[in-house]
Amino acid sequence: ASRQHISMDVLNSLISLTTFFVKIESKNSPLLLKxxxxxxxxxxxxWIYCSVDVQMRLYTYLAIEFVAYSEIYHLLQPISEIIQTLHTIKYFYWVVDPSHRxxxxxxGSxxxxPTxxxxxEMRRYMLLYLKQLVISSSGTQEEELQAILNYLHTVHEDDNLVDVLDTTVNLMSEYPRAMVPAFDRRQGLKTVFKLLASSSEITRLQALKLLGFFLQRSTVKYVQHLFIQGCIET
Structure with missing residues (x-):
């Protein structure tokens, strides 16, 4: 079928199906939803070549309505969808061509x-539901944060990473109890130092915020240990 067949009516029908599967009590509903x-x-x-209206409807649905259905995202494996969303942002919804740097x-080129x-704007909606997937995940959020750090470490265009970096800063600020230990165990400082080498002042400022939220929750003794270790390694 042509992508032109994926109209707004088709998307709305698919969205209606999700509501139907959530409301009916069937043993097959979880599998069908997944x-x-x-x-x-x-x-x-x-979706990448569908009309902009269709794409915008999809990603606003995922950012606003999807996250309201805890029945749905608890059926999914958050880490899988987080990795898939970052893959989508990285390879399909890039802001500037990443092939050179x-x-x-x-x-999707x-x-x-879309312009x-x-x-x-679509990336903004994707990052809204990505954030919800991260905080809804059970456990230590280490794998979820690792996926985000991998993105920040492998993407070098500031336009392609600043919104993901901003989401990471917000996660560290709003959920420090889970995110700060995960950031430490996953050696997030390496990503911070990579970002501090950026030519973009905005990227450097956000990287400093990320560092600041981490240090704010760390003991003085631990911070001293980190910097002594860093000096030895360099």
């Missing part, structure tokens, strides 16, 4: 892409 989200809603290759081949402003 398949719908994993293979359709979170599959960027289906970051060195990977972008996707052989058709009528830069539209891409930025």
């Amino acid at each position: 398949q719908l989200f994993v293979h359709i809603f979170f599959n960027p290759a289906i 970051s060195g990977f081949k972008p996707k 052989d058709g009528n892409r 830069r402003e539209q891409i930025i």
Whole structure:
């Protein structure tokens, strides 16, 4: 089927299906919901060349309505969807072509892409539901944070990483009890120092905020240990 067949009516029908599956008490509902989200809603290759209105409707749905259904995202494996969302942002919804500096081949460049402003807005919605997936995940959030740090460490265009960095800063600020220990164990300082080398003042300032929230929750003795260790390694 052509991507032109994925109209607003089709998307709204799929969204209505999710509501139906949530409300009915069927043993098959969880499996059907999972398949719908994993293979359709979170599959960027289906949506990247659809009309901007359809794409915007999808990502506003995921950012606003999807996160309101705890029944749905608890069925999913948050880490899988977090990795998939970061993959979507990195390879499909890039703001500037990453092939020159970051060195990977972008996707979704052989058709009528949304404008830069539209891409930025869609990324904003994606990061809203990504944040919800991170905080809804059980456990220590280490793998979830590692996925984000991997993105920040491998993407070198400031336009392609500043919104993800901003989301990371917000997570550290709002959920320090879970995020700060995870940041420490996953050696987040390496990513901070990589970001501090950026030519963008905005990126450097956000990296300093990230560092500040980490140090704020660390003991003086531990901070001294970190910097002594850093001096020895350098």
